[in-house]
Amino acid sequence: MSTNKLQEEIGSLFKDITFKVSKNNKIFIIAQKEQILDILSFIKDKGFDHLALISCVDWIKKNQFEIVYILTSYLLEDEKSRIHVILKTRISREKPEIMSALPVFENAEFYEREIHELFGVNFDGNNRLIPLFLEREYKIAPFRKDFDTREYVKNLYGSILPVEDKNK
Amino acid sequence: MIEERELELFYGPQHLGMVGNFSITLKVEGDTIVEAIANPGYLHRGFEKLMEYRNWIQNFPLVCRINVIEPDSMEMVYAMAVEKLAGIEVPERGNYIRTIFLELSRIASHLFGAWAYVNMLGFDTAAQWAMYHRDLILDLFEELTGGRVYHIYIQPGGVRRDFPKGFKDKIVKTLHSIGGCIPDYDATFFNNSLFYKRANGIGKINLETAKKLGAVGQVLRATGMEYDIRKIEPYAAYDKVDFNVPTRKKGDAYSRIWIVRDEMIESVHMIFKLLEQMPKGDVWNRTPNPFKWQIPERDVYVRVESSRGELGVYLVSNGENKPYRVHFRTPSYTHGLVILEKLLKGANISDVGNIMISLYVIAPEIDR
Numbered sequence: 001m002s003t004n005k006l007q008e009e010i011g012s013l014f015k016d017i018t019f020k021v022s023k024n025n026k027i028f029i030i031a032q033k034e035q036i037l038d039i040l041s042f043i044k045d046k047g048f049d050h051l052a053l054i055s056c057v058d059w060i061k062k063n064q065f066e067i068v069y070i071l072t073s074y075l076l077e078d079e080k081s082r083i084h085v086i087l088k089t090r091i092s093r094e095k096p097e098i099m100s101a102l103p104v105f106e107n108a109e110f111y112e113r114e115i116h117e118l119f120g121v122n123f124d125g126n127n128r129l130i131p132l133f134l135e136r137e138y139k140i141a142p143f144r145k146d147f148d149t150r151e152y153v154k155n156l157y158g159s160i161l162p163v164e165d166k167n168k
Numbered sequence: 169m170i171e172e173r174e175l176e177l178f179y180g181p182q183h184l185g186m187v188g189n190f191s192i193t194l195k196v197e198g199d200t201i202v203e204a205i206a207n208p209g210y211l212h213r214g215f216e217k218l219m220e221y222r223n224w225i226q227n228f229p230l231v232c233r234i235n236v237i238e239p240d241s242m243e244m245v246y247a248m249a250v251e252k253l254a255g256i257e258v259p260e261r262g263n264y265i266r267t268i269f270l271e272l273s274r275i276a277s278h279l280f281g282a283w284a285y286v287n288m289l290g291f292d293t294a295a296q297w298a299m300y301h302r303d304l305i306l307d308l309f310e311e312l313t314g315g316r317v318y319h320i321y322i323q324p325g326g327v328r329r330d331f332p333k334g335f336k337d338k339i340v341k342t343l344h345s346i347g348g349c350i351p352d353y354d355a356t357f358f359n360n361s362l363f364y365k366r367a368n369g370i371g372k373i374n375l376e377t378a379k380k381l382g383a384v385g386q387v388l389r390a391t392g393m394e395y396d397i398r399k400i401e402p403y404a405a406y407d408k409v410d411f412n413v414p415t416r417k418k419g420d421a422y423s424r425i426w427i428v429r430d431e432m433i434e435s436v437h438m439i440f441k442l443l444e445q446m447p448k449g450d451v452w453n454r455t456p457n458p459f460k461w462q463i464p465e466r467d468v469y470v471r472v473e474s475s476r477g478e479l480g481v482y483l484v485s486n487g488e489n490k491p492y493r494v495h496f497r498t499p500s501y502t503h504g505l506v507i508l509e510k511l512l513k514g515a516n517i518s519d520v521g522n523i524m525i526s527l528y529v530i531a532p533e534i535d536r
Binding site for chain 2: 026049050051052053055057058068070072074076081082084086105106107109110131132133134135142143147149
């Protein structure tokens, strides 16, 4: 199936989405957070059945988190196997909440756990949002842009300054 | 009648059957595992966050440390992502050298993985051979790059330097001496009935479940699917060389380890072909001054086939001289967390190490 046909079908089913195809067949879809589950299952039925990654980007200046789903295909057809679908949605930074992708993709659980721990995003429907990597509690989730690693180390381990600061 | 009761058992990180900094909490009833909980995080260094503070070139020493056993595919995927973002081309010879280098590192990584598995089953002799043969490849790396484990050899625009004089012959000689020992490996390990009895039917997974759980690499290929990024979405010089993707049908530990063996042989053949076809020319296209190098606002997902499966990176630039967000999709992440927990349910305690190492999990790649 070509990217044009997918664009037509998605455009007729879902409103308020942006659809962009880059020149090497990478599809970018920007959608509202309420539509995400429907679009994910729609794209899965179209053959993009491999959830490669769920990622999160902190756009602090716009006060938003961007949740990114990257889907590829397990089909070995020549054309389709090279298409990546990159589905993005923005959620508010103050109250970061989104539906879990677990009903559609079983392997979403750990990606969501990681994003919950490192960015503080809540996933509705994922019952196992327990710590994954970290052992301490943090006031600000550590992968957010306003978490300063150098400041944190200074406060935690005392004032052993880095070499460049000593010379001042 | 004695009441059956559940017992909680901590498996790792200090355990003989465990390779790497990783632990599993098991709930057992008798000898059977009722529930397994994977606990990563012993090696979480926060590299993805640290990379946001450093410029595009400075990140290479961090990137290679994410996967200790096979650092080169990490460098490759990051370099490819930067090239895609900035629109840099790689010269023909650079691509060939990258491919040869990646295949050498795949063999080294597989030998290390074979060591872990063979050693776990108690075949010490074959395990020591594998470690020795890996060392021969590390000698090649040392001559080419100056480093044995971490090479920082691949960079945006190509590779750091051309092959030194007489290096081709050295590669051929080393690979011949390793290849000459394959009959010995087969006799002592792969055709050994003890290996068959110990691994046959262990950690079995079928194609449907594997796909549903996001399996890649050997785990998926052992269920009969020819899924290899080198074939599907060729990068470097993989589209210019002919090679087979070894598969098996049964999806158990036995098939997975056989695929590792077959892939090593396939890589050796591929390197010989590539060395013959190698063109002349430059190995590196100049990139801008690293301190002033700003990449326009864009994001990209790039993937390669590492020795363990699909390795990808999601890289975001916001127009500055450093990345805005880096996120690695590593093959061990799904294998070591999702699939491991699933496969351990209902398994026997004595098979935990067998299942985990045959899934080819490597802990630093999960934690990052």
